[in-house]
Protein backbone atom coordinates (compact mmCIF):
# COMPACT_ATOMS: atom_id res chain seq x y z
CA UNK A 1 0.00 0.00 0.00
CA UNK A 2 1.19 3.48 -0.84
CA UNK A 3 1.71 5.43 2.36
CA UNK A 4 3.38 8.47 0.88
CA UNK A 5 2.26 11.80 2.22
CA UNK A 6 3.07 15.37 1.24
CA UNK A 7 2.50 18.79 2.84
CA UNK A 8 1.48 20.08 -0.61
CA UNK A 9 -2.21 20.20 -1.47
CA UNK A 10 -1.34 18.99 -4.95
CA UNK A 11 1.83 17.07 -5.75
CA UNK A 12 2.81 15.85 -9.20
CA UNK A 13 6.10 14.03 -9.61
CA UNK A 14 7.58 12.88 -12.92
CA UNK A 15 4.17 12.52 -14.57
CA UNK A 16 4.13 11.31 -18.16
CA UNK A 17 1.23 10.77 -20.55
CA UNK A 18 1.63 9.45 -24.09
CA UNK A 19 -0.88 9.61 -26.91
CA UNK A 20 0.13 7.20 -29.68
CA UNK A 21 3.77 7.54 -28.71
CA UNK A 22 3.64 11.34 -28.42
CA UNK A 23 4.44 12.55 -24.89
CA UNK A 24 1.85 15.20 -24.01
CA UNK A 25 3.32 15.20 -20.49
CA UNK A 26 6.96 14.31 -20.18
CA UNK A 27 8.18 14.10 -16.59
CA UNK A 28 6.01 16.89 -15.22
CA UNK A 29 6.72 17.75 -11.58
CA UNK A 30 4.75 20.44 -9.79
CA UNK A 31 3.62 21.19 -6.25
CA UNK A 32 0.87 23.53 -5.13
CA UNK A 33 0.81 24.55 -1.47
CA UNK A 34 -2.43 24.72 0.53
CA UNK A 35 -3.97 28.18 0.10
CA UNK A 36 -1.84 29.04 -2.92
CA UNK A 37 -3.02 30.46 -6.23
CA UNK A 38 -0.85 29.42 -9.19
CA UNK A 39 -1.02 30.54 -12.80
CA UNK A 40 -0.02 28.05 -15.50
CA UNK A 41 1.03 29.40 -18.86
CA UNK A 42 2.68 27.94 -21.93
CA UNK A 43 2.34 27.61 -25.70
CA UNK A 44 -0.38 25.60 -27.42
CA UNK A 45 0.26 21.91 -26.96
CA UNK A 46 2.46 22.42 -23.87
CA UNK A 47 0.32 19.95 -21.91
CA UNK A 48 -1.78 22.31 -19.76
CA UNK A 49 -5.10 20.64 -20.53
CA UNK A 50 -3.58 17.18 -20.24
CA UNK A 51 -2.25 18.15 -16.80
CA UNK A 52 -5.77 19.21 -15.72
CA UNK A 53 -7.13 15.94 -17.17
CA UNK A 54 -4.63 13.94 -15.10
CA UNK A 55 -5.49 15.82 -11.90
CA UNK A 56 -9.23 15.29 -12.39
CA UNK A 57 -8.92 11.62 -13.34
CA UNK A 58 -10.02 12.06 -16.95
CA UNK A 59 -6.65 10.84 -18.18
CA UNK A 60 -4.47 8.23 -16.49
CA UNK A 61 -0.74 8.93 -16.49
CA UNK A 62 1.59 6.25 -17.82
CA UNK A 63 4.14 7.13 -15.18
CA UNK A 64 4.52 9.33 -12.15
CA UNK A 65 2.86 10.21 -8.92
CA UNK A 66 -0.16 12.49 -8.33
CA UNK A 67 -1.08 13.12 -4.70
CA UNK A 68 -3.82 15.35 -3.30
CA UNK A 69 -4.38 16.71 0.20
CA UNK A 70 -1.67 14.69 1.87
CA UNK A 71 -1.87 11.16 0.66
CA UNK A 72 -4.72 10.58 -1.79
CA UNK A 73 -3.30 8.90 -4.89
CA UNK A 74 -5.32 10.49 -7.68
CA UNK A 75 -4.04 8.03 -10.27
CA UNK A 76 -6.02 5.30 -8.51
CA UNK A 77 -9.33 7.21 -8.43
CA UNK A 78 -12.07 7.88 -10.97
CA UNK A 79 -13.39 11.35 -11.85
CA UNK A 80 -16.37 11.20 -9.50
CA UNK A 81 -14.26 10.18 -6.48
CA UNK A 82 -11.77 12.95 -7.22
CA UNK A 83 -14.60 15.52 -7.34
CA UNK A 84 -15.88 14.24 -3.99
CA UNK A 85 -12.38 14.60 -2.51
CA UNK A 86 -12.63 18.32 -3.26
CA UNK A 87 -11.26 19.12 -6.71
CA UNK A 88 -13.56 21.27 -8.87
CA UNK A 89 -12.85 22.14 -12.47
CA UNK A 90 -14.17 24.94 -14.62
CA UNK A 91 -13.83 24.31 -18.31
CA UNK A 92 -13.25 27.10 -20.78
CA UNK A 93 -16.76 27.06 -22.23
CA UNK A 94 -19.51 27.99 -19.76
CA UNK A 95 -22.12 25.27 -19.31
CA UNK A 96 -24.74 27.14 -17.30
CA UNK A 97 -28.45 26.47 -17.81
CA UNK A 98 -29.52 29.40 -20.02
CA UNK A 99 -33.26 29.03 -19.34
CA UNK A 100 -32.80 29.15 -15.56
CA UNK A 101 -32.17 32.24 -13.47
CA UNK A 102 -28.76 32.94 -11.96
CA UNK A 103 -30.12 31.95 -8.56
CA UNK A 104 -31.66 28.72 -9.81
CA UNK A 105 -28.40 27.74 -11.49
CA UNK A 106 -26.68 28.20 -8.13
CA UNK A 107 -29.50 26.38 -6.31
CA UNK A 108 -29.02 23.37 -8.55
CA UNK A 109 -25.30 23.37 -7.79
CA UNK A 110 -25.89 23.86 -4.06
CA UNK A 111 -28.37 21.00 -4.04
CA UNK A 112 -25.53 18.74 -5.07
CA UNK A 113 -26.92 16.42 -7.66
CA UNK A 114 -28.09 18.39 -10.69
CA UNK A 115 -29.90 15.46 -12.25
CA UNK A 116 -31.77 14.03 -9.29
CA UNK A 117 -33.20 17.23 -7.82
CA UNK A 118 -34.94 20.28 -9.12
CA UNK A 119 -34.52 23.81 -7.88
CA UNK A 120 -38.12 23.81 -6.71
CA UNK A 121 -37.73 20.69 -4.60
CA UNK A 122 -34.69 22.06 -2.83
CA UNK A 123 -35.56 23.15 0.71
CA UNK A 124 -34.04 26.50 1.41
CA UNK A 125 -32.61 26.72 4.90
CA UNK A 126 -31.32 29.96 6.41
CA UNK A 127 -27.77 28.63 6.10
CA UNK A 128 -28.33 27.84 2.43
CA UNK A 129 -29.73 31.32 1.81
CA UNK A 130 -26.68 32.82 3.44
CA UNK A 131 -24.38 30.71 1.25
CA UNK A 132 -26.33 31.75 -1.82
CA UNK A 133 -25.92 35.43 -0.90
CA UNK A 134 -22.25 35.01 -0.18
CA UNK A 135 -21.58 33.26 -3.50
CA UNK A 136 -23.62 35.86 -5.43
CA UNK A 137 -21.57 38.59 -3.77
CA UNK A 138 -18.27 36.86 -4.58
CA UNK A 139 -19.16 36.35 -8.24
CA UNK A 140 -20.56 39.88 -8.55
CA UNK A 141 -24.02 38.77 -9.62
CA UNK A 142 -26.15 39.88 -6.66
CA UNK A 143 -27.97 42.46 -8.78
CA UNK A 144 -28.46 39.90 -11.57
CA UNK A 145 -29.72 37.10 -9.32
CA UNK A 146 -33.18 36.95 -10.95
CA UNK A 147 -32.01 37.26 -14.55
CA UNK A 148 -32.02 34.31 -16.90
CA UNK A 149 -28.49 32.98 -17.30
CA UNK A 150 -29.00 33.08 -21.07
CA UNK A 151 -29.24 36.88 -20.87
CA UNK A 152 -25.93 37.36 -19.06
CA UNK A 153 -22.81 38.65 -20.78
CA UNK A 154 -20.12 36.10 -21.64
CA UNK A 155 -18.07 37.27 -18.67
CA UNK A 156 -20.98 37.02 -16.26
CA UNK A 157 -21.69 33.48 -17.46
CA UNK A 158 -18.11 32.55 -16.63
CA UNK A 159 -18.54 34.03 -13.15
CA UNK A 160 -21.80 32.14 -12.66
CA UNK A 161 -20.04 28.94 -13.56
CA UNK A 162 -17.29 29.74 -11.05
CA UNK A 163 -20.10 30.30 -8.51
CA UNK A 164 -21.56 26.89 -9.32
CA UNK A 165 -18.15 25.42 -8.64
CA UNK A 166 -17.93 27.28 -5.32
CA UNK A 167 -21.33 25.86 -4.37
CA UNK A 168 -19.71 22.43 -4.33
CA UNK A 169 -17.19 23.76 -1.79
CA UNK A 170 -14.02 22.29 -3.35
CA UNK A 171 -10.62 22.58 -1.68
CA UNK A 172 -8.92 23.07 -5.03
CA UNK A 173 -10.37 24.95 -8.00
CA UNK A 174 -8.95 24.31 -11.46
CA UNK A 175 -9.88 27.13 -13.80
CA UNK A 176 -9.25 26.80 -17.53
CA UNK A 177 -8.81 30.03 -19.53
CA UNK A 178 -11.41 32.04 -17.61
CA UNK A 179 -10.88 35.34 -19.44
CA UNK A 180 -10.88 34.11 -23.05
CA UNK A 181 -13.39 36.29 -24.90
CA UNK A 182 -13.88 38.72 -22.00
CA UNK A 183 -13.76 42.50 -22.22
CA UNK A 184 -10.84 44.28 -20.53
CA UNK A 185 -13.09 45.35 -17.66
CA UNK A 186 -14.37 41.79 -17.16
CA UNK A 187 -10.81 40.46 -17.32
CA UNK A 188 -9.75 42.87 -14.60
CA UNK A 189 -12.76 41.96 -12.45
CA UNK A 190 -12.09 38.25 -12.92
CA UNK A 191 -8.58 38.69 -11.52
CA UNK A 192 -10.10 40.39 -8.47
CA UNK A 193 -12.76 37.71 -8.18
CA UNK A 194 -10.18 34.91 -8.20
CA UNK A 195 -8.12 36.75 -5.60
CA UNK A 196 -11.20 36.92 -3.37
CA UNK A 197 -11.84 33.20 -3.86
CA UNK A 198 -8.18 32.48 -3.10
CA UNK A 199 -8.63 33.86 0.42
CA UNK A 200 -10.41 30.59 1.21
CA UNK A 201 -9.53 28.21 -1.61
CA UNK A 202 -6.49 26.92 -3.41
CA UNK A 203 -6.66 27.86 -7.10
CA UNK A 204 -4.82 26.70 -10.23
CA UNK A 205 -5.59 28.84 -13.26
CA UNK A 206 -4.50 28.17 -16.83
CA UNK A 207 -4.50 31.29 -18.97
CA UNK A 208 -2.86 32.80 -22.05
CA UNK A 209 -3.79 36.41 -21.26
CA UNK A 210 -0.64 37.96 -19.80
CA UNK A 211 -2.38 41.14 -18.60
CA UNK A 212 -4.65 38.92 -16.53
CA UNK A 213 -1.79 36.76 -15.24
CA UNK A 214 0.05 39.92 -14.21
CA UNK A 215 -3.06 41.21 -12.44
CA UNK A 216 -3.31 37.97 -10.46
CA UNK A 217 0.12 38.70 -9.02
CA UNK A 218 0.90 35.08 -8.15
CA UNK A 219 3.65 32.55 -8.86
CA UNK A 220 3.67 31.44 -12.48
CA UNK A 221 4.60 28.04 -13.88
CA UNK A 222 5.54 27.88 -17.55
CA UNK A 223 4.91 24.53 -19.23
CA UNK A 224 6.63 23.54 -22.44
CA UNK A 225 6.70 20.15 -24.15
CA UNK A 226 4.99 18.44 -21.24
CA UNK A 227 7.17 19.65 -18.41
CA UNK A 228 8.04 22.75 -16.37
CA UNK A 229 10.23 25.18 -18.27
CA UNK A 230 10.33 27.94 -15.66
CA UNK A 231 8.72 29.01 -12.42
CA UNK A 232 8.64 32.30 -10.54
CA UNK A 233 6.99 35.70 -10.52
CA UNK A 234 5.63 37.02 -13.80
CA UNK A 235 8.62 39.38 -13.99
CA UNK A 236 11.07 36.52 -13.42
CA UNK A 237 9.58 34.24 -16.06
CA UNK A 238 9.18 37.15 -18.50
CA UNK A 239 12.93 37.70 -18.32
CA UNK A 240 13.74 34.05 -18.90
CA UNK A 241 15.24 33.75 -22.39
CA UNK A 242 13.82 30.30 -23.06
CA UNK A 243 10.34 31.43 -22.02
CA UNK A 244 10.57 34.40 -24.37
CA UNK A 245 11.82 32.13 -27.14
CA UNK A 246 9.11 29.45 -26.90
CA UNK A 247 6.16 31.51 -25.73
CA UNK A 248 6.17 35.18 -24.83
CA UNK A 249 8.26 36.40 -27.73
CA UNK A 250 6.10 34.82 -30.41
Ligand SMILES: Nc1ncnc2c1ncn2[C@@H]1O[C@H](COP(=O)(O)OP(=O)(O)OP(=O)(O)O)[C@@H](O)[C@H]1O
Pocket residue numbers: 019020023024042043044045046047048049050051
Ligand atom coordinates in the same frame (compact mmCIF):
# COMPACT_ATOMS: atom_id res chain seq x y z
N1 LIG B 1 -6.61 12.63 -26.61
C1 LIG B 1 -5.51 12.96 -27.28
N2 LIG B 1 -5.05 12.20 -28.29
C2 LIG B 1 -3.94 12.53 -28.98
N3 LIG B 1 -3.20 13.61 -28.72
C3 LIG B 1 -3.61 14.42 -27.74
C4 LIG B 1 -4.78 14.15 -26.96
N4 LIG B 1 -4.91 15.14 -26.03
C5 LIG B 1 -3.89 15.99 -26.24
N5 LIG B 1 -3.11 15.57 -27.25
C6 LIG B 1 -1.88 16.23 -27.72
O1 LIG B 1 -1.05 16.44 -26.59
C7 LIG B 1 -0.40 17.72 -26.67
C8 LIG B 1 -0.71 18.52 -25.43
O2 LIG B 1 -2.05 18.99 -25.51
P1 LIG B 1 -2.77 19.87 -24.42
O3 LIG B 1 -4.17 20.04 -24.89
O4 LIG B 1 -2.57 19.28 -23.08
O5 LIG B 1 -1.97 21.25 -24.53
P2 LIG B 1 -2.35 22.67 -23.98
O6 LIG B 1 -1.13 23.21 -23.32
O7 LIG B 1 -3.59 22.58 -23.16
O8 LIG B 1 -2.64 23.52 -25.29
P3 LIG B 1 -3.67 24.74 -25.55
O9 LIG B 1 -3.03 25.96 -25.01
O10 LIG B 1 -3.76 24.76 -27.04
O11 LIG B 1 -4.98 24.38 -24.90
C9 LIG B 1 -0.88 18.36 -27.95
O12 LIG B 1 0.11 18.14 -28.95
C10 LIG B 1 -2.15 17.60 -28.30
O13 LIG B 1 -2.35 17.52 -29.68
